[in-house]
Amino acid sequence: MNTEKTYAAYLDQQDDLKSFRDEFYIPNNTIYFDGNSLGLLSKRAEQSVESILNSWKRYAIDGWSEGAQPWYYLSEKLGSMSCELVGAEPEEVVVTGSTTTNLHQLVASFYNPEGRKTKILADELNFPSDIYALKSQLKLKGYDTSHLIQVKSQDGNTLNTQSIIAAMTDDVALIVLPSVLYRSGQILDMKTLTYEAHKRGIIIGFDLCHSIGSIPHHLSEWGVDFAFWCNYKHLNGGPGSVASLYVNKKHFGNEPGLAGWFSSDKEKQFDMEHTLTPAQNAGAYQIGTPHLLSSAPLLGTLELFQEAGIKRVREKSLRLTNYLMELIEAELSGYGFTIANPKDDAARGGHVFLEHKEAARICKALKTDGVIPDFRTPNGIRLAPVALYNTFREVWQTVKILKTIMVEERYNKFENKRGVIA
Ligand SMILES: Cc1ncc(COP(=O)(O)O)c(C=O)c1O
Numbered sequence: 001m002n003t004e005k006t007y008a009a010y011l012d013q014q015d016d017l018k019s020f021r022d023e024f025y026i027p028n029n030t031i032y033f034d035g036n037s038l039g040l041l042s043k044r045a046e047q048s049v050e051s052i053l054n055s056w057k058r059y060a061i062d063g064w065s066e067g068a069q070p071w072y073y074l075s076e077k078l079g080s081m082s083c084e085l086v087g088a089e090p091e092e093v094v095v096t097g098s099t100t101t102n103l104h105q106l107v108a109s110f111y112n113p114e115g116r117k118t119k120i121l122a123d124e125l126n127f128p129s130d131i132y133a134l135k136s137q138l139k140l141k142g143y144d145t146s147h148l149i150q151v152k153s154q155d156g157n158t159l160n161t162q163s164i165i166a167a168m169t170d171d172v173a174l175i176v177l178p179s180v181l182y183r184s185g186q187i188l189d190m191k192t193l194t195y196e197a198h199k200r201g202i203i204i205g206f207d208l209c210h211s212i213g214s215i216p217h218h219l220s221e222w223g224v225d226f227a228f229w230c231n232y233k234h235l236n237g238g239p240g241s242v243a244s245l246y247v248n249k250k251h252f253g254n255e256p257g258l259a260g261w262f263s264s265d266k267e268k269q270f271d272m273e274h275t276l277t278p279a280q281n282a283g284a285y286q287i288g289t290p291h292l293l294s295s296a297p298l299l300g301t302l303e304l305f306q307e308a309g310i311k312r313v314r315e316k317s318l319r320l321t322n323y324l325m326e327l328i329e330a331e332l333s334g335y336g337f338t339i340a341n342p343k344d345d346a347a348r349g350g351h352v353f354l355e356h357k358e359a360a361r362i363c364k365a366l367k368t369d370g371v372i373p374d375f376r377t378p379n380g381i382r383l384a385p386v387a388l389y390n391t392f393r394e395v396w397q398t399v400k401i402l403k404t405i406m407v408e409e410r411y412n413k414f415e416n417k418r419g420v421i422a
């Protein structure tokens, strides 16, 4: 392992994505390793917001049909711009809602308990919002929350494929799992899980919040029934940006569980009939008027991903996280850290997850020294070196800063307690 700074500089020089850093606003004197929670603003996203504002200024109501990006078709257009990121056909993806409201929509649409098949299978490590949504959907269908089965983790950080498969019993109607776990960054084997679910007649969907824009997916090829994700993490769509969903085309033509006039076939929508004619694509899972101003940044940011290509993004991301783990092992052994993310490339998402008993205050010390990580309760530090705007030099500097914090016990100045927002 070469721990020299010159080696980091050499890796940056070899980086064929290095020009993309200039596309972003990097906060001054900051190493931003939190792009897995909120990605940075790009100049293209800023321009695309301006262009939507200008179309409002210029066309007023006619902005729905006029201008470079008629608003009426924008959600579908952004869906088609995202389809390569998830390995889907253009009409299988639409930009709409929020992660959590999309999950509500998809469960309302795909959870059809019948006979013995009444249960929903999830896991005990998923982000809480998903679990809250699943429990409330069960209640809406008249079931108590014992109908939610949560696969257990053996080590508190990862899930075992065989344990998930073993939980696919014949009383399960629907499975909802994350693609990448938000704490440990483990990638679940979506292909195998989909195959095994379908063998048992179970519908399966994935939450792609932590994988979208970070790893490639092949949702159509794997036959995944549905997926949903936010666009504000690796895709840099901005705080509260509109989310996305994917529905496999074999399900087209069905009525959405939660309908609204934007679920309609576009040609029929303004007929104002009280009987819905659902769109024959993923657009059917929209509900009301799209949030144009919070969709707008995606026009710019998805263009950047089309230029970079998800394959190159993933290759660099793996090199960055691998370099980070190697430096941590070389420089920080004996300081109480555990690398708690999977180490092999096939199972590691876009961030490194360190556990330490002083994690909350180590994060505060890192922030004071210009490195932005995030803390995940009770003892986790997430570090996400992002392929489009972070460098190998920043990885090297971060480990150096972290070592100083540990050697000088700088974290002692802080309380080992999370802030209101972590
Ligand atoms: C895995 C996962 N699911 C769901 C959410 C909630 O998404 P939203 O607040 O966009 O509905 C998040 C993050 O906030 C997440 O990381």
Ligand SMILES: Nc1c(O)cccc1C(=O)C[C@H](N)C(=O)O
Residues within 6 Å of the ligand: 036, 037, 038, 127, 182, 421
């Ligand atoms: N959605 C967030 C928010 O509104 C405020 C602060 C953070 C978030 C996040 O996205 C957290 C993120 N889902 C996580 O993986 O922890």
